[in-house]
Amino acid sequence: MLSQAAAPLGSRLLLHSAAAAAASSAAASAPCAGLASRRFGATRSWGLTAGPAVTAAPSSLPLHLRNLHSSPDSHHGSGAVTPDPSSGGAAAARAGPAADADPAATGTAPTPSPGRGDPGFSPGWTLTLERGIGKSYGKEAELQATAAFRAEVFPDLPIATTWQNWVKAIRSSLTTPPAEDPSPPFTHYATRPGAQKVITVAANLRSPLEIEQRVAEAAGDGAEAAGGQRANVLLCVSGSHPVRTLPGVASLLRSSLDTLRIADRLRQRGYIPPCTQLWVVANPNTERGAGLLERKTELGANAVLTQPPLDWEAYLAWLEDARRRGLLNEQLPPGNSRSTSLSSSGSTSSSGSSSAGPLRLIVGHPMASSAANLSFWVSLAGCGGSAAARQLVADALRAEAGGKEAAAAHAAAYNSKLVEQVLAHGGVAGLHVMPIGKASKALALRMLAEGALPPSV
Numbered sequence: 001m002l003s004q005a006a007a008p009l010g011s012r013l014l015l016h017s018a019a020a021a022a023a024s025s026a027a028a029s030a031p032c033a034g035l036a037s038r039r040f041g042a043t044r045s046w047g048l049t050a051g052p053a054v055t056a057a058p059s060s061l062p063l064h065l066r067n068l069h070s071s072p073d074s075h076h077g078s079g080a081v082t083p084d085p086s087s088g089g090a091a092a093a094r095a096g097p098a099a100d101a102d103p104a105a106t107g108t109a110p111t112p113s114p115g116r117g118d119p120g121f122s123p124g125w126t127l128t129l130e131r132g133i134g135k136s137y138g139k140e141a142e143l144q145a146t147a148a149f150r151a152e153v154f155p156d157l158p159i160a161t162t163w164q165n166w167v168k169a170i171r172s173s174l175t176t177p178p179a180e181d182p183s184p185p186f187t188h189y190a191t192r193p194g195a196q197k198v199i200t201v202a203a204n205l206r207s208p209l210e211i212e213q214r215v216a217e218a219a220g221d222g223a224e225a226a227g228g229q230r231a232n233v234l235l236c237v238s239g240s241h242p243v244r245t246l247p248g249v250a251s252l253l254r255s256s257l258d259t260l261r262i263a264d265r266l267r268q269r270g271y272i273p274p275c276t277q278l279w280v281v282a283n284p285n286t287e288r289g290a291g292l293l294e295r296k297t298e299l300g301a302n303a304v305l306t307q308p309p310l311d312w313e314a315y316l317a318w319l320e321d322a323r324r325r326g327l328l329n330e331q332l333p334p335g336n337s338r339s340t341s342l343s344s345s346g347s348t349s350s351s352g353s354s355s356a357g358p359l360r361l362i363v364g365h366p367m368a369s370s371a372a373n374l375s376f377w378v379s380l381a382g383c384g385g386s387a388a389a390r391q392l393v394a395d396a397l398r399a400e401a402g403g404k405e406a407a408a409a410h411a412a413a414y415n416s417k418l419v420e421q422v423l424a425h426g427g428v429a430g431l432h433v434m435p436i437g438k439a440s441k442a443l444a445l446r447m448l449a450e451g452a453l454p455p456s457v
Ligand SMILES: *[C@@H]1O[C@H](CO)[C@@H](O)[C@H](O)[C@H]1NC(C)=O
Pocket: 167, 369, 370, 372, 373, 374, 376, 436, 437, 439, 440
């Protein structure tokens, strides 16, 4: 389901270095590491619309992006992400923020956590929180207030805007259009102050121009200029959500690799701050090996969020391959002593080199409060054919047959054990907590209170 057909992207990417040179001189502002934009006044006039019109046609692209596409004869055919060294624009984008920083201007564009957005900066153990949008926007206040979550992840919305709609879409193929969206435009989604804002950018159903527009609107200066909150992280996915793709269509449409290339290019050219992190997704239940993840790493990914490990053996095999390829930057919570089960992998690199890689692995945690939740996740993760995954649902159903208390105890035990297992096998740098609905949110709060879910450090 996370199918990644390699599209002939280079031919569609119209970035032109001369146009970029002109545009980046007005665009290279970067609130990285606490540096303020000395061109803040100028960038305010980009005309980036921060309103809800995220699906604007190319003709309504902001001027600076239109410039990028003004010379169709000279686009790069190779899809190479390295800027032409002879291009003044590329040089400016590279040198930009650090060389141009005006200390006197520091503070005009406050960054919640200086340094944290720097791709070279590796924070410690990280919990991230799945935020609801649409009707579910704002329902995570209690979880946010714990300050356990370093980053908050907002899904994209091409087809269904709420968990409820997703459940319907998965279970009965949604035919009615999504309900009116009462949440603010994505440029104005707000996190707990100090938390990183992660905006999902889906490739499916969008043209390269539309992807560029979403990237620039989310992470460029426009969001703050319009009174919103700039995204510190872009989560580059194929489908509409960090861990959910549109069944069946992914292979026909643009992939997350396309999104990643586009975002990385805009980052290199200075359209978005160089400290903007690019995160990607992976499905350890169904991906054979970490080859795809390695490609994403080569394209500039800083972290990966995964589907919940529902097929445990498949997860371990995938993890071991990611380790063997040297991809992972391990960051375990303080006091965690990894179990000796590592030796069963037979890999000598397990404890040594896994901490040196370029990528932080943030494993999806389903926070399942019922058998229904588990079967929902099993179907989203595309592992309904896995005996191990089906067993999880069967176990939960058996517990539910024993009454409410037995069911609650089983759910609590399942979630705690999953966290323990993931930590015990190492390689990870955090967990992405996805609490659907009230019961799951309550369970997450309890696990935090009991120390079963280690908070970000
Ligand atoms: C998850 O389980 C709860 C009951 O614990 C239920 O109310 C909710 O609808 C379930 N959600 C999904 C997506 O299965």
